Amino acid sequence: MxxxxxxxxxxxxxxxxxxxxxxxxxxxxxxxxxxxxxxxxxxxxxxxxxxxxxxxxxxxxxxxxxxxxxxxxxxxxxxxxxxxxxxxxxxxxxQRIPLYNLEATAGLVSLFNDVDAIPISYISLPDLPACDGAVYVRGDSMYPLLKSGDIVLYKQVHDMQYGIFWGEMYLISANVDGDEFVTIKYIHKSDRENCVKLVSHNQHHEPKDIPISMIRALALVKASVRYNTIR
Incomplete structure (x- = not known):
């Protein structure tokens, strides 16, 4: 660890x-x-x-x-x-990048706040940009660029007001009706004040504007890993 x-x-x-x-x-x-x-x-x-x-x-x-x-x-x-x-x-x-199980750590916020979080494994790939950790992709909002079961490697964003690069892909934890909602989206500027627009790669998912205050944890996706197997 x-x-x-x-x-x-x-x-x-x-x-x-x-x-x-x-x-x-x-x-x-x-x-x-x-x-x-x-x-x-x-x-x-x-x-x-x-x-x-x-x-x-x-x-x-x-x-x-x-x-x-x-x-x-x-x-x-x-x-x-x-x-x-x-x-x-x-x-x-x-680099020796820790791979975490989000379900075991009770979400992204808990993972970022727990300095003693125990990874399930480590990933070592040559010539990566600096990363803080890695998690498995869940859902199809970024399909076919990312599919469920892929791994994304991330760099945590601490300054949500000035640390966002518009149009880049982020791992996001948002507070929705008191529950933590974790997703991967592109973040674009919103026409609504104090909001950001979450955009999916999957064309079947509509963009959604949310108040930036709803975002509880944020990380820039730096790389992804996919396993292709023959069954």
């Missing part, structure tokens, strides 16, 4: 920081931001990984292996990046 407080502890060790203030300076953030991460059990993985290019990310995430990257791992990472350059995402070559 990946514990984010432990990641900060290992980063503190690797950066030779003797205090939280030193670690905040190393990361280029305010001490209050670091304190907020600790209290919420959260991290900005993009920022952390950008400071750790010389570190073995498996060690940083789990404490296993050597602290420093092996020379051949460093060279392999450089060669892949040069061969397949991407413009927007910071790729992480040694």
């Amino acid at each position: 990946i514990v984010k407080a432990d990641i900060l502890g290992r980063l503190k060790l690797a950066s030779n920081s003797t205090s939280d203030a030193d670690l905040a300076r190393f990361l280029g953030i305010a001490p209050a931001t670091l304190s907020n991460w600790k209290s919420r059990g959260s991290l900005d993985y993009d920022l952390v990984f950008s400071k750790c290019e010389h570190l073995n990310l498996d060690w940083l995430l789990t404490g296993r292996g050597n602290m420093e990257k092996e020379p051949d791992q460093q060279q392999a990472g450089i060669q892949v990046q040069e061969k397949f350059p991407l413009k927007t995402d910071n790729l992480v070559d040694l």
Whole structure:
């Protein structure tokens, strides 16, 4: 299990920081931001990984292996990046992404709030952008782009007011009549004030405007995995 407080502890060790203030300076953030991460059990993985290019990310995430990257791992990472350059995402070559069962964690809100949530497995794929976790797709609202049983890998959004990129695909938890409704949708701008428009890929599902205040948890979908089997 990946514990984010432990990641900060290992980063503190690797950066030779003797205090939280030193670690905040190393990361280029305010001490209050670091304190907020600790209290919420959260991290900005993009920022952390950008400071750790010389570190073995498996060690940083789990404490296993050597602290420093092996020379051949460093060279392999450089060669892949040069061969397949991407413009927007910071790729992480040694991620170990936890796969969660939403039913077992009682929904997306509980999953994001539970720093001790236990994954059912881990996913390791080369050259992914930084991800916080992965869950199974349920329902057909994004069919045929996504189908029930696929896996989506996500990055949690903490700032719902300014952290939304219009037109992108999101994992969304909304409060509907007191119940948690979890879905995957494109988020578009709405003509209604203080609302967003949820748009499906499946043409049989109509777009729906909801107040942004109804959204209780939000994560940007970074990648998806599909199994094709012959029965």
